[in-house]
Amino acid sequence: MDELLNALLRALAFGTPLLLASLGAVINERAGVVNLGVEGMMALGALAGFAVAYGDGSPGSGSIALGIVAAMAAGGLAALLHAFITITLRANQFVSGLSLTLLGLGVAGLLGKKYEGFPLFGQPNQWPFTIGAIVLALLLAFWLTSTRAGLTLRSVGENPAAADVLGLNVNLIRYGAVAFGGALAGLAGAYLSLVYRPSWTDGMTAGLGWIAVALVIFVGWNPLRAIFGSVFFGLLYYLQFRLQGKTFIPTEFFAAMPYLLVIVVLAFAGLRGQQGAAPEALGRPYTRGER
Amino acid sequence: MIRFVPIADPPRGRVIWVTLAALVFALVVAGLIFLAAGTNPFEAYSAMLQGTVSDWSGWSEVLRRGTPLLLIGIGLTLAFRAQFFNIGAEGQLLLGAIAAGGIALFTPLPPLVMLPAMFVGGALAGGLWALIAAFLKTRLRVNEILTTLMLNYVATYLLIYLINGPWKGKNVRGFIYSDDFPDFAQLPTLPGTQVGWPTLLLGVLLAVGLQWFLGRSTGGYELRVAGENPEAARYAGISVSSVLFKMAMVTGGAAGLAGVGEVAGIHHKLLEPSQISSGYGFTAVIVAWLARGNPLLCLITAPLMGIILAGGDVLKINLNLPFRITDVFSGVILMSLIASEIFVKNRVKWGK
Amino acid sequence: MSKITKLLALALALTAAATTQAGAQDAKLKACFIYVGPTGDIGWSYAHDQGRKAAEKALPWLETQYVESVPEGQALPVIDRLAKNGCQVIFTTSFGYMDDTLAAAKKYPNIIFAHNAGFKRNANMATYMADFYQVYYLNGLAAGALSKSGKVGFVGTYPIPELKRHLSAFALGVKAANPKASVNVKWINSWFDPAKTREASEALLSEGADVLTSAEDSATGVQTAGAKNIPTFSHYNPMLKFSPSNVVSGHIVHWDKIYIDFLTKVHNGTYTTKNLANVDYWWLLSKGAVEMGADMNMPFTVKFAAQLKAAKMMVGGKSVSVYDRITALNAQMKKGESFDPFTGPVKDRNGVLRVPAGKTMSIGDLNNMSWVAPGVVGQVADEPKK
Structure with missing residues (x-):
């Protein structure tokens, strides 16, 4: 029983940044904009959060709360660059996101050099983040399905032309959604550098941003399912080590298991026709008069 | 407010000067970053040019990076035409490397057929790896972004398992490497370089061949319709899954060829996945996009990206800049090029 | 030739001689380091870089350069560039660089190489390891x-x-x-x-x-x-x-102990490009490595x-x-x-x-x-x- 509880706790601890980042991405994708730059935004958030929380290293020179704000701002600003390029300049969202990954990792690595090798003390407790992420997922689920604003967001992602005819400012709404996605990716980064580690090292996001990108699809663009998706992945991620050495199955098989199972689960959902569908206008810039 | 007004008949030269303007803009921005890092931008750019395009050793570095990018990029142009977002070229490349390694180390093939067999095996392995995603997409509607991305990790652990277990070399002191490939399973290179010329040649032939195929046959049309509007394609009597399967074999196969080229041309053994490909699969997405979906144009965009990557190396080595400068530099240039696309076919109008 | 020109020529010759003299004294030994990871990782490459810095501080005649995050297959082109930059001693700090280092040692017989953690050596290529x-x-x-x-x-x-x-x-x-x-x-x-x-x-x-x-x-x-x-x-x-x-x-780890010893012996002529085939550092507690x-x-x-x-x-x-x-x-x-x-x-x-x-x-x-x-x-x- 202890063992089960412990596994669940690990799943929540590891799943929290995944949940935060994938919730953000669910929102910008529901508005019709893909952002593959999550990994880069997460790295920027991790650095900004750590830098502000750490200050100059002396006690009281940094602030955790401001660090969290800075992380969200860093992620949000990076996302706005993506928004400008893909919404205003109508460029390809996939390539722009990939470039943002490069740019984000690069800028964070360059600026972060002087923060490497220092621990953060007085780190915040994990639970406000974890519970906050779950509450946010519930709120977003309600907001998307049951409020006028949520409906508006979805209509922009499903049928922007119709939304435009109704007098909605499609591009402005998309800007907001992309910025929200970036802010949450930044927050996920701050969780890594302030709570999970807690310190900053170049490359510390180690692919978690990509997992979040995949989770959005895995959970069918649904914030409620995102809770289960990220806990599911977190559980598998922990179990790869917990199960290691218990059998003659090679360690590498357990390491590959989380990724394989994500595919298998989604394939089964596909067999039974239970996958969520992607927003109709996902990935396509909107121009008035075009369809 | 910015508004873009489409130009009815954009002049052909416009794409060139818009691209040049974007490059200049990027160089200015990157220059400011260099300045902030305490490096004179002019010194940085002249070092980059000297180290890449001014002599043979510089070009050899550009080609070494450009060759895998070319092969993968060509394959991805097809995938994009079919709206198949393959971000799993990294894994397909690794599968190509694995197949090549398996054939080189464990089959008793005579020297003459060894390298061709490795290329064929690598292409098949990479293609089949992409086919998994295509199959899941057409039959079970599993999104290919998720499948290809996840399969990258699976390929990584498959390779680690092999060189950590059954394929671990006898002469590597227990480190995680395979043994060296026999001499006849190593690619001939351009003199004094690590550029395997057969791989480069394959890339050029594939670029020309696929461009011809797309232009001359109905293949290109089928690909586009099957990707953009499967319903219409079915109505027109096109078998969507068969088109997508073929496309997957080509896009994954090309990445597989790149993997064969890397291990047979440079490493001559199997080794840790992150040492075989440092992100070629992702960078090639941008190569394919810059080529606007034309395999032939990859012959320009892949070396261009090669210059950026090799130039980053020069910054790292000659000016002692941190290695992340390469990412920032390529990120700025790519962002700028991507952003510039709209200016090719549109004029800017300010105000309402 | 007038007296003035003669004098001028003499002065020029003297200056030139003085400059060469000074140049010889200023001539530093240039050692270059290739790292497999970033220097900020608080691990393997960071420790090597600490060793490099300590060696540079301890040896006034030493100048160093490093290249970080070099993938294993890329050691050779990086060495090419370092050779162009005038490196006289090159340390390659990962097992995976072994074959490339050996190839480079044969390509550049006038440069001294030292490879970390491997077992292949050459007349101008030594090996070294500090073990725990x-x-x-x-x-x-x-x-x-x-x-x-x-x-x-x-x-x-x-x-x-x-x-x-x-x-x-x-x-x-x-x-x-x-x-x-x-x-x-x-x-x-x-x-x-x-x-x-x-x-x-x-x-x-x-x-x-x-x-x-x-x-x-x-x-x-x-x-x-x-x-x-x-x-x-x-x-x-x-x-x-x-x-x-x-x-x-x-x-x-204290890589500087090995770096200082090795470079000192290069500087005083003990190690040359001809006699490294049997030089293998396997340094433990007793050497302070x-x-x-x-x-x-x-x-x-x-x-x-x-x-x-x-x-x-x-x-x-x-x-x-x-x-x-x-x-x-x-x-x-x-x-x-x-x-x-x-x-x-x-x-x-x-x-x-x-x-x-x-x-x-x-x-x-x-x-x-x-x-x-x-x-x-x-x-x-x-x-x-x-």
């Missing part, structure tokens, strides 16, 4: 004494001989201090991955480990132990500041020193404090005296005799070690059955 196995044994003694559950956790990177050697020495130490204890190992199949290190550590803790050490290139293992308030060890670099109340001791400590010059933290003084173990039928035992063995090995953790008889964990009674392992044996010692619990790849 002695220190791991000492840390194992402390870990065994401090574990109440009898389970010590070990996060491993890849199951290669270096790791197996360290893991085994550690386990022998644990068992010597606490015969009932064992070392549980989990592999992360990566050199640097904080998330994997964290979850692998958590898995070890949930299996009952109450002392933890990690071989990954970050301080994550130490920080995880700190979060759970259990004893842990600095790895590779001082990590005391990451968890001041939980670090017991640790294994710290490695150190047992939570921090530099701090073998134990105060809190744990007290606990280890109170803990007893049996040595040759007599009860001694673990602290005294560690301190005595550390001093012995520093002086190069006879104690060695792998002194036979040593069996592997399947009961096969690996080191006969009275013998120790050769450097070659240590570098090819595929078995692991008794006390290691968990999966170990490529382990010989007989």
